[in-house]
Amino acid sequence: MMSVKSRVLEIMEKNRSKAISGQELADYLSVSRAAIWKAIRSLKEEGYQIEATTNKGYLLMDNNDILSGEGIKTYLQPEYQNNPVIVYKQIDSTNLEGKKIAAVGTRHGTVILAEEQTEGRGRLGRSFYSPAQTGIYMSIILKPQKSLNDFLLITVAAAVGVCRVIKKLTDKKPQIKWVNDIFLDNKKICGILTEAVSNFEIGMVESVILGIGINVKTNENQFPEELREIAGSLFSEGITRNQIAAEIINEIMKLSENLEVKTLIEEYKKYSLVLGKIISYNKNGEIYTAKAIDINNQGNLVVENEQGETYIIQSGEVSIGSGQILGNSKHS
Numbered sequence: 001m002m003s004v005k006s007r008v009l010e011i012m013e014k015n016r017s018k019a020i021s022g023q024e025l026a027d028y029l030s031v032s033r034a035a036i037w038k039a040i041r042s043l044k045e046e047g048y049q050i051e052a053t054t055n056k057g058y059l060l061m062d063n064n065d066i067l068s069g070e071g072i073k074t075y076l077q078p079e080y081q082n083n084p085v086i087v088y089k090q091i092d093s094t095n096l097e098g099k100k101i102a103a104v105g106t107r108h109g110t111v112i113l114a115e116e117q118t119e120g121r122g123r124l125g126r127s128f129y130s131p132a133q134t135g136i137y138m139s140i141i142l143k144p145q146k147s148l149n150d151f152l153l154i155t156v157a158a159a160v161g162v163c164r165v166i167k168k169l170t171d172k173k174p175q176i177k178w179v180n181d182i183f184l185d186n187k188k189i190c191g192i193l194t195e196a197v198s199n200f201e202i203g204m205v206e207s208v209i210l211g212i213g214i215n216v217k218t219n220e221n222q223f224p225e226e227l228r229e230i231a232g233s234l235f236s237e238g239i240t241r242n243q244i245a246a247e248i249i250n251e252i253m254k255l256s257e258n259l260e261v262k263t264l265i266e267e268y269k270k271y272s273l274v275l276g277k278i279i280s281y282n283k284n285g286e287i288y289t290a291k292a293i294d295i296n297n298q299g300n301l302v303v304e305n306e307q308g309e310t311y312i313i314q315s316g317e318v319s320i321g322s323g324q325i326l327g328n329s330k331h332s
Contacts, residue, residue, distance in 0.1 A: 003039075004029060004031055004035050004036070004038075004039045005039040005042050005043060006069075006070055007029055008025060008029070008036065008039040008040065008043070009039075009043060009048075009068060009070045009071070010070040010073070010074075011025065011028070011029075012050070012058065012060040013060065013068070013070050013071045013074045013242070014074050015060070016060055016062060016064075017059070017060075017061075017062055018059070019053055019056035019057040019058065019059040020057045020058055020059075021056070021057035021058075022036045022037065022040075022057060022058065024057065025057075025058070040052075040058055046066070047066055048060065048064055048066060049061040049063065049064050062238075064240070065133075065217075065240050065241055065242075066115075066133075067087050067113055067114075067115055067136070067241055067242060067245070068087055068242065069085035069086070069087050071240065071242035072085050072087075072111075072113075072242045072245050072246045072249070073085060073246070074242065074246070075242065075243050075246030075247060075250075076246050076249060076250060077250045077253075077254075079253075080109060080249060080250060080253055083107075083109040083110065083111060083249070083253075084106070084107065084109075084110045084111065085111045085113070086110070086111065086112045086113070087113045087114070087115075088112070088113070088114040088115070089114070089115050089116070090114060090115065090116045090117075090118065090132070091112075091114040091116075091117060091118070092117065092118050092119040093117055093118075093119045093120055093211075094112045094113065094114050094117065094137055094138055094139040094211060095139045095193060095195055095209050095211040096119070097112050097139070098110075098112050098139035098140075098141050098209040098211070099195065099197055099209055101141070102141050102197045102206070102207035102209060103197055106141055106207075107141075107143075108141070108142060108143035109140065109141070109142070109249075109253055110140070110141040111138060111139070111140050111141075111245075111249055112138060112139045112141075113136065113137065113138040113245060114137045114138075115132050115133050115137075116131065116132035116133070116137075117137050117213075120137060120213060131218060131222055134215065134216060134217050134218040134219075134222065134233075135213060135214055135215050135216050135217075135218060135241075136212070136213070136214040136216055136241050136244060136245050136248075137212075137213050137214075138211070138212055138213075138245060138248075138249075139209050139210060139211045139212070140209075140210045140212070140249065140252055140253075141207055141208075141209055141210075142154070142207065142208040142209075142210060142252075142256050143206070143207055143208075144205060144207075144208060152179065152298060152299035152300070152314075152315075153259060153261065153264070153298070153299050154194050154208055154210060154256065155179055155180050155192055155194045155210075155299070156179070156264060156265070156268050156299045157252070157255040157256060157259060157264060158180075158192045158194070158210055158212060158252055158255075159176045159179070159180060159182060159192060159268065159271070160176075160251075160255065160264060160267050160268050160271065161248055161251030161252045161254075161255050162174070162182050162190055162192070162212065162214070162248055162251075163175075163176065163182065163271045164251050165244060165247040165248050165251055166182075166184075166234065168247065169236065169239050169243070169244065169247065170234070170236040170239070172184055172234070172236070174189075174271060175271055175272065175273035176268065176271045176272055176273060177273045177274060177318070177320075178272065178273075178274050178292070178295065178301050178318055179299065179301070180192040180193070180194075182214075183232075183273055184232055184234065185232060187230060187231060187232025188230055188231055188232065189214060189215045189231075189232050189233055189234055190212065190213065190214040190215070191212075191213050192210070192211065192212055192213075193210075193211040193213075194208060194209070194210055194211070195208070195209045195211070196208055196209070197209065210252065212248065214234065214244070215231060215232065215233040215234065216233060216234045216235075216241055216244065217233055217234070217235055218231075218233045219233070261297050262297065265295060265296075265297055265299065268295060268299075269294075269295050272292075272295065273320070274292040274301070274318060274320060275292050275293070275294070275295070276291070276292065276293075277291070277292055277320050278290070278291055278292075278320070278321065279291070279292050279303065279318045279319065279320055279321070280318065280319045280320075280321050281303070281313060281316065281317075281318050282316060282317065283316070288305075289305075290303035290304055290305045290311065291303060291304050291305075292318070293310070296312065298314075300312045300313060300314050301313040301318065
């Protein structure tokens, strides 16, 4: 059962910029005025900017940008309103937490978010810089309806979903660097990490943990020095992180439940940062160079070397630029 504080926050999130009297809140929730006052005080202590005006009531200010389940659910589609949304002030990693709770059983569409990660992780074992109150760090637990051994399409769907939301909420033009990085103005603003929880007895994937980290309002000087040239932020006025997170959840849930592969790949290719460009690729410790020419229906990158030979890159990381020419070794 929701606490009075959570219910007050839920009502205020749904009525942003509109004053609601303490008596209205008390009557609606069937509690005392004192209980409302206590809830408001507690919310203020957590950092919510709530203005109390004589004869009008309590007003949740527009510039509030604190992640909350109540705020996120304000923007969720009706069919996802009952999805569990768990928000932490600080956590080691939302993906690690997602794997823990998926292993003991949780429902499809459960979402874990944090204001800060102390051990945020990216692909290939790298760390993901996750400072407090500037980004969206979340994991969505998906339960495949059938055996799912290829997670690449889930990553592809997530990248498309994030790009759709950025286009919908801003006037910006996101691009995808294969396979899982979202760029704005040639700087990375988002990374995606897909992991699995498997049942080895039956040889099936039981859950997919889809981790998404977005720099929303991280200033350049907040990034470690080694990231300042390559990392950026979304920076969009008038949009809260709750709204961005909710819209991404809406898109991911919709896409994951109806993976129309051909349509999805075509949309993914439209956002591609690498197609038509010379890219470098690490294979067995050597750097090769080729031209990125296509993305196939499995989400793999198709490249062509100077001799006109084509190869399929199924995993790993690419960068835009040249190195050694891609040779005759099989890259598939």
